[in-house]
């Protein structure tokens with residue numbers, strides 16, 4: 001379980017490597033690919049070879065996006081807020097637990113199996129239970145699920161990062177007769193930070209997905225997940241797809257911000 | 270602030286043993302070590318790999334504690350000397366904090382001991398000039414060559430104006446040209462600061478060039494085999510032309526013979542003859 005959830009943060013790239021012409025090519029390539037895929041999709045959907053309910057055309061989806069724009073924005077805000085609350089809570093609890101675990105080996109031994117158990121709880125198993133627990137008009141269950149999903153990678157990566165302080169740095173701080181608080185602030189936390197932010201990047205997508213999927217299992221409608229399932233249930237496929245597009249944009253926004261932060265923190269280490 | 274120490278020895282090591290409890294059993298790293306380093310004196314520790322040079326240096330720095338015997342630094346226990354910041358230390362790895370600029374790295378020991386920011390800024394500027402890194406204060410370690418990083422580490426070790434400098438193979442990872450350049454720089458710096466230096470090295474010429482005395486150690490268990498005084502004039506007056514001087518080669522031979530216990534030098538192991 002740790003294998004998938006802890007990934008070494010990227011090394012600081014050599015100065016100027018990514019923002020030159022290579023950077024432009026890297027930004028343009030996915031756009032070109034995306035545009036081509038949409039064009040081919042439009043051709044196939046427009047040709048009548050595939051039933052419209054199976055694969056609505058991009059144009060039809062686009063029209064729905066325009067028509068339901070305000071609803072998409074408010075739905076995105078609901079789901080986004082649930083994901084954000086969960087991400088922040090899960091991150092804080094993850095960092096604090098990792099710090100606690102790092103101070104005592106015995107605590108580490110107690111927390112590790114708990115985290116291992118949390119890591120394998122499927123959202124689909126938990127969502128109906130929590131939704132019922134917190135009542136039909138509460139977002140708390142969803143936020144809790146997002147927090148749980150976010151907690152695991154943040155905890156695992158932070159715990160790993162806190163073990164990465166270099167012996168030469170420890171010797172140096174000891175030679176300065178630095179206090180434990182100074183060592184923590186100057187060396188330990190700063191060494192762990194890139195690892196924590198890798199955890200946050202992984203957690204950001206997980207939080208959005210969890211918040212979204214949790215909406216399929218009851219609770220108040222109005223979020224993107226709820227509207228996707230309502231639209232699909234009433235055979236409004238282009239509209240369902242429009243909300244899917246909104247969900248993708250929401251997920252991308254979360255992971256872009258998180259990757260940006262990760263890059264910033266991993267620049268020098 | 271530390272005027273009273275002038276008359277005491279910089280380092281006094283008395284009957285020190287160090288035994289490590291390793292998984293495979295006990296390792297006697299040091300046995301019966303006696304050593305005195307005078308204020309302002311430059312002493313090198315040389316000997317084959319594993320003879321306990323780093324261990325001895327770490328005991329002086331109070332990064333480890335002796336199994337028996339005592340280590341005093343400027344008349345106090347090694348522990349007290351560390352707490353009072355009586356020494357500066359540099360390791361084989363520069364050990365800079367990669368997320369801090371050159372200036373911020375040098376400022377680290379000052380910050381930790383509450384110097385005002387004005388004081389710190391002035392001292393850092395002085396140190397940067399001392400190690401010849403003007404214009405590099407804002408750079409980050411990954412933008413510097415190995416030699417430059419090592420100079421930053423030396424500047425950092427000098428930040429609190431210590432009267433004792435402990436160095437564990439600080440030039441070990443440098444190429445020969447940079448190394449010789451850094452040696453001459455170190456002599457200049459130690460003359461300017463008047464600090465005593467305990468310097469661990471694998472290189473006989475390096476030890477000879479830098480030192481007032483060369484302490485030759487032998488392994489299993491680590492002990493001092495010989496102490497060879499360098500009859501080469503004061504370290505402050507030495508310059509690169511000494512490397513081609515006859516007296517220099519005589520001293521190299523003296524150290525080499527001490528290393529091999531008087532036996533022919535051809536069986537050299539673990540010590541570089543360059």
Ligand SMILES: Nc1ncnc2c1ncn2[C@@H]1O[C@H](COP(=O)(O)OP(=O)(O)OP(=O)(O)O)[C@@H](O)[C@H]1O
Nearest residue numbers: 289290291296298317318319320321322323324325
């Ligand atoms: N923390 C430790 N635990 C166990 N054994 C150790 C430890 N540190 C050093 N030793 C052992 O003590 C002996 C002396 O080690 P030390 O590092 O002082 O040698 P050295 O002379 O500095 O060698 P080198 O020239 O290779 O740096 C070695 O046999 C080493 O294996």
Ligand SMILES: [Mg+2]
Nearest residue numbers: 322323324437
């Ligand atoms: Mg060593």
